[in-house]
Amino acid sequence: MKLFKFIAAGALAFAASLYADKPVLKIAYSDWPGWTAWEIADKKGFFKKHDVNVKLEWFDYGPSMDAFAAKKVDAVGVANGDATVLNATGARNVTILINDYSNGNDKIVGAPGIKSIKDLKGKKVGVEIGCLSHALLINALVKNGLKESDVTLVNMPTHQAVQTLESGEVSAVVAWVPHSVNALEKVTGSKELYTSANEPGIIYDVLAVSQESLMKYKDEWAKVVAAWDDVVAYMNDPKNKKEMVKILADRVGISETQYAKFIGGTRFLRLSESVKFFNKNDNTYKSIYGSSKLIDDFFVKNKVYDKSVDTKRYINSSFTEDYLKSAK
Known part of the structure; x- marks a missing residue:
């Protein structure tokens, strides 16, 4: 039995050494x-x-x-x-x-009073400019008959989505989870306007x-x-x-x-x-x-x-x- 345990321990040690060398x-x-x-x-x-x-x-x-x-x-x-x-x-x-x-986890979240993407015309939107959230926003605008020039972009690190929406300085934010869900939960009256589920494969x-x-x-x-x-x-x-x-x-x-x-x-x-x-x-x-x-x-x-x-x-x-x- 002792010999078996010795051999087994040796085999395990050898296997571990091989893994460590990888x-x-x-x-x-x-x-x-x-x-x-x-x-x-x-x-x-x-x-x-x-x-x-x-x-x-x-x-x-x-x-x-x-x-x-x-x-x-x-x-x-x-x-x-x-x-x-x-x-x-x-x-x-x-x-x-x-x-x-x-x-669906990438979301455009509207501030209280904003009911649709079309409501963003002439408004400010918080988004991390130059990343895929930006592309999702443009996709949503175009699908709703708007252009990027119809909104004012506010460059926003995604992890600051909640405080940006809470500030009242923007009418919407674009973010992924958990930040998008946190914005919906923490900003009373906020509304999901558009998500990646509206364009599967964009991300x-x-x-x-x-x-x-x-x-x-x-x-x-x-x-x-x-x-x-x-x-x-x-x-x-x-x-x-x-x-x-x-x-x-x-x-x-x-x-x-x-x-x-x-x-x-x-x-x-x-x-x-x-x-x-x-x-x-x-x-x-x-x-x-x-x-x-x-x-x-x-x-x-x-x-x-x-x-x-x-x-x-x-x-x-x-x-x-x-x-x-x-x-x-």
């Missing part, structure tokens, strides 16, 4: 549900299941992109439009995974990996993609709902009750679901290629950056497709 993939993640969900991969052992050594690093959203641009991490959870911005400004990256698409949320790390550790990143499929499978199982909400709420630092209210506004995707959005021939928001190109055009037009990027070059569907082939 490259450490650093992923920056933040408080959007589709990225916070990486916490589940860590807490439930899905990274270890796929034998990949991942270190998750928590940031506010803007600083997460700054950390990626500064090469302090290997990958970052971003919206597809912000992956475009990073590429345009020198932080070369490749999208290897679609985590989700926003299905995909992705894992963007540095070109350097992807070239070195392609096989390891494939394991990360496989771990994500386990995350969503776990989330989809009703018996895990309570534990899932607790993991996500604890990471963000809000109550489980509050978190449960808005998690449905993010459409989490298993790989078998996300693969259909990797359609290079679709130029609409129904494809990440079409969405990214439309957002790229928007950013150039609004002088977020000067020159269009080749969006097809930095979106790689092979990780999802290869996993699905191997799973058959």
